[in-house]
Amino acid sequence: MSEPPALSLEHIARRFGSVEALVDASLSVRAGTVHALLGENGAGKTTLMRIAFGMLRPDAGVIRIAGEPVSLTSPAAALARGVGMVHQHFTFVPAMTVAENVALGGHGRYGRSEARAHVEDVARRVGLAVDPDARAGDLPVGAQQRLEIVKALARGARTLILDEPTAVLAPPEGHERRAALRGFAERGGSVVIITHKLREALAAADDVTVLRRGRTIFTGSTATVGADELARAMIGDAVYEPPRRTPSVPRDVVIEAVHLAAADARGALRVRDASVTARGGEILGVAGVEGAGQHELLRMLAGRLKPSRGKLRIPERIGFVPEDRHRDALVLDFTLYENLALRGAGRARGRIRWPAVVERTHQVMAQFDVRGASPNEQAAALSGGNQQKLVLARELGDLPTAVIVENPTRGLDIAATAAIHRQLVAARDAGAAVVLYSSDLDEVLSLADRMIVMYQGSTREVALNRDAIGRAMLGAS
Amino acid sequence: MQTDLGRPRATSVLVSAAVTVGVSGAALLALWVALRLAGLDATRALAALWEGSVGSTYALTSSMLVRATPLIFTGLAVALAFRAGVWNIGAEGQLLAGAAVAAVVGLWWEPGLGVATLPTALLLGAAAGALWAGIAAWLRTRFGVLEVISTIMLNFIALYGVGYLVRGPLQEPTHVYPQSAPLPDLARLPAIAPGMRLHWGFVLAVLTAPALWWMLRATAMGFRIRAAGQNADAARVAGQIDTARTTQHAFLLSGALAGLAGAVELTGVTFALYENISPGYGYTAIAVALLAGLDPLGVVLAGLLFGGLEAGALAMQRDAAVPAVVVSVVEALLVLLVLAAARWRSASALLTRIAGGAPRAEEGT
Known part of the structure; x- marks a missing residue:
């Protein structure tokens, strides 16, 4: 009998007023893998992951963590069960140092040297360089994202959800980030990458799940699926071709x-x-x-x-x-x-x-x-x-x-x-x-x-x- | 081609009217229940309220419409400011500034001005209101002082300023009472009919409303004011509107309307300046403007309703021994109900914002 999935969402539905953000969305993340959640903008990817992170309650469906059905009432509840999330728009306090940001939300006394040691320890394990004493707001955006990842891991995340992690990174930095996440998965963690970029899903993930208009359309291994099949799953039968460009005729x-x-x-x-x-x-x-x-x-x-x-x-x-x-x-x-x-x-x-x-x-x-x-x-x-x-x-x-x-x-x-x-x-x-x-x-x-x-x-x-x-x-x- | 432009949409007017009537009914019902619970003769009190407001021609013309006049002016002032996204809570102070300057014009300059006294008093009264609002506008743009705070503070300064005037330079000749001498005839607004308390200021107020409505609706400046109030970012970025300047203009115009309210009240009703010239018209105006959905035409209706309530309240106190302040409870209830009902009105995003309504569902996923 194989291990139960680290995180599994089954037949999730969720509406906002008259808008059906999710109709029937399922996702199963195996322990030790990187999973891409792929879909067009507006397909419901972020909504689904916010449900997994306890920020939103589903209208229908079941969430299981390590095989056990759970009811997540808050991000704190999700973190307590080992699910962490790095949002597209970061959530640190710019005026605080990296160490303070990581310690924020913890309990008990705040000890400066313990906090620094903790940050350095977590960062070393995952292979991400962060300076615990730097002011978060002063960091370049790539380092801010590293802080967000370290923050989630320091709070005990074993399943890490990242929302469009490469949107803010230049391509070479994206490669680096993927390697770090890969290493985290190889040590037994699981990673979900939310993305609308097909190329990124294929390059970074072991498995891929495609959402379209709130439904899971496809799920499978990136080793066996072709880009064409994924593209069709993402956009349906409408095929996008960039407009034909004639050579430009520059004027004044x-x-x-x-x-x-x-x-x-x-x-x-x-x-x-x-x-x-x-x-x-x-x-x-x-x-x-x-x-x-x-x-x-x-x-x-x-x-x-x-x-x-x-x-x-x-x-x-x-x-x-x-x-x-x-x-x-x-x-x-x-x-x-x-x-x-x-x-x-x-x-x-x-x-x-x-x-x-x-x-x-x-x-x-x-x-x-x-x-x-x-x-x-x-x-x-x-x-x-x-x-x-x-x-x-x-x-x-x-x-x-x-x-x-x-x-x-x-x-x-x-x-x-x-x-x-x-x-x-x-x-x-x-x-x-x-x-x-x-x-x-x-x-x-x-x-x-x-x-x-x-x-x-x-x-x-x-x-x-x-x-x-x-x-x-x-x-x- | 659509032709309903430049006119309010029929459906939205109907919905607004229905909400207003429903809300007013609910508030009166609540008043009745509250009076019963307090062991008072609720039916008699409401009858007195009716008698004292619209029950007779005399009550209507000499009490209700007279009370409604400053409420319409100040209601328009507040509605305009709120439409521009300016939280002008200072109509009261601007009204007092207008009344004070109108008193100066009427009492000191009448010999020189002659028949021009009244128009000058009204004009300079409006200018004084604009100036008083201008202090808050300047504090806002220069130092980032929130106008909610500064306008309230300026209300007190205006009140004590009037207190000083009527005990000092403007005090009546016998130096006994803290009030000014009565205005000469040339500084008074004529009554609509001889012997009637109702004066031409009421007509001016009722005519100002459609003028303001038209300005907001059909002129470039009005459009800028509405855009800046609804979404200042889009007004700046997409409309290339100087929103600071636009809201300043709206603020000054709002102050001018409130100042005019004071000048009209002085020259049409009290004929003398004293501290209690306004029983809080500038504060009630906020309720009037909100009840009207910030629509200048609605302000006339809401002003009449509140004028009737306040006129009736006095009768209620006299005839049914019910304290007039219970009407304040009704007024407050009305505003709360209107804000709660805002979600059912079209074009009420501003009201919803004031009510702290639920934000839109997040965009995208």
Whole structure:
């Protein structure tokens, strides 16, 4: 009789209001293995793992840890049973040291030297370098992730769940991280990696489970499954092909930035020395690990942030598609036509002619295939994909000279992603300068005509070559 | 082509009205039960409430509508500020500032201004309210002082400022009472009909509401104010709106409306300045604005309802020996019920936020 699975979730269902996040999801993680939980954005991966970590209660289904049915009422309960989780958005206290963060949540007296020794001990066992005395907030993002892993292990996690662990890492750092997790599994632990990247699942895991729209579609060994089969499981029969790219026809330079510098909202210098030239008729790709300064650079290029130093020339008519559409792009309680009127509202004078705005909304909605609501309904009524199409319709509808685009397909399904990509290429072909950043390097590579890489606040132009870009993202030449 | 633009959606108005009526009914029922539990003659008290508010033409025109006037002005002030995401709790202080400056204009400058006295008093009263709000607006942008705190503090400063004026420079000639001399006729708002207490300020208040509604709805500035209030990040990033400036404008305009309330109350009702010129209109205004769902047109209805309640409360105390303060309980109940009912109203995200409603289900998984 073989050992029971370290963690098993059986026929889990969970809804949020009217949204069925999970319908029938199952996952079985063997002890001593790395398991990839693969699926498109919105497939329910994170929800399922939050249930395994006690953050959410399932509406139906059974959770077993080492074969024993359990009821997890809190993350503390999950940790007590050896399940730990590293979230995509880290959960440490930035002002505290690494050792203090690891000790946080423990009981009894806090002893500084014991805490440091504990951290060093755990880190050595798993093969991750962390400095127990460093302030967590000062660490680079890769080290912050190491802290999060050490934190979970120090609290006794034997099954470790990581949510999109490589999203914040440059490719070489991702390799390192995978090796450490592999070692942890070989010593008897189990690892679940949540990912939407097929390539990563195949490279990192022993087993893979595919979720689609809240259901487990496939589960099996990565040794026997092919990439095609996994892709079909992830996206169903819809097959995504990146838009066909004709060679770009570069026109005049429309964006010219020389030696820009800028600080973020908290005053930390994010962009140190960035120089960018973008021409009409081309897509300029931007790559960089999270926090390398691309967020601020894009806002400067879009005219949304004043550089503290350097020279910047941008066109009058410029579109901007920020990554967080709910926070920065849309007023969800406004109607669709009001959201359309948002563009240029800062400069508008006098009366707004609403009937004309509504007419224009109808027009661009048809042109950009925004479906699911009439212009009179609230933007919140639209699905994520249609919300993003509406944002694109607003920013591209008046044929701007340039458009700055940040993670435009985050959280969207294949069909919406393809539509967004087509529109970006169409804007390029119509003569606009498109500046595109995506945390998904493959997405940028499939669309860009030229690439720049940001590393610690500085830009560098790099050839359209995956390995070269990966090295540049880490600062190596 | 849709043509319902620029007009409130019929369904949302109906739902709002239904909620308002339902909530008011529930509050009155609660009042009745509370009076019974306290061993009072609840039926007689409610009858007196009715008599004292809408039971007779006299009660209606000389009591209820007169009480409603400052509540509509200050209710509009609060609704505008809240729509812009500015938590102006200082309508009371702004009202007092407006009344004080209107008194100065009416008492000191009437000989020079002549027939221009009244319009000047109203205009400068509004300006004084804007200035008083402007202090809080400046503290907010310059030092990041929360306006919730600063406006409340400024209410007390305004109150003691009026106290000083009516014991000092503005005190009536005999120096006995802590109040100003009565205003000359040229500084008074005329009554709508001879012998009636109701004055033209009421009409001004009722006309201000659609004007404010139109401003919010149809002008670029109103749109900016709404965008900044609903989602300041999107207003800045997508709309390239200077949200600090926009909310400042809304704050000042809100103060001006509250200041106008004070100037109108002084020139239309009390004709003299004293400390108790407002029985807390600026605070009740918050309840009025919330009951109205922050909609300027709704503020008129809510202002009338609260004006009626307060007018009726006085009658209730007189005729049924029920303390007038129980009406404050009803008003508070109304607001709580409205906030609880916010989830059933359309376009009430702001109200839900005020009520601390449940956040949206997390996006993505």
